[in-house]
Amino acid sequence: MTANGYGKDCSVKWCDEAGVHTVHRHYVESIRADSGRWVLGVNVVRPHSSTTGVELTTVPRHGRSTVVRLGSHEADLLHEAIREAVERIQRGAGRDTA
Numbered sequence: 001m002t003a004n005g006y007g008k009d010c011s012v013k014w015c016d017e018a019g020v021h022t023v024h025r026h027y028v029e030s031i032r033a034d035s036g037r038w039v040l041g042v043n044v045v046r047p048h049s050s051t052t053g054v055e056l057t058t059v060p061r062h063g064r065s066t067v068v069r070l071g072s073h074e075a076d077l078l079h080e081a082i083r084e085a086v087e088r089i090q091r092g093a094g095r096d097t098a
């Protein structure tokens, strides 16, 4: 079953978008962050004129949302940086002094 409820609109196999669209998009994850003040979205996107990449969306409860498109190398760097930050927190957990 697709978003519009009756068949698939797009010929791109992994695309979730219904109706007429200029960017193919697969919704991967939607994360509530900062006590629900933000929703962070991670999507796979392919604009018609471009290569496939990762789309990062930040949607605040109030105000304007932002969209950043990353190439797969940039997305990899972000992934590594977040992983490293989390590992640093885990290594330092319970130790506020050096």
Ligand SMILES: [Zn+2]
Binding pocket: 010, 011, 012, 015, 016, 017, 021, 023, 024, 025
């Ligand atoms: Zn599509």
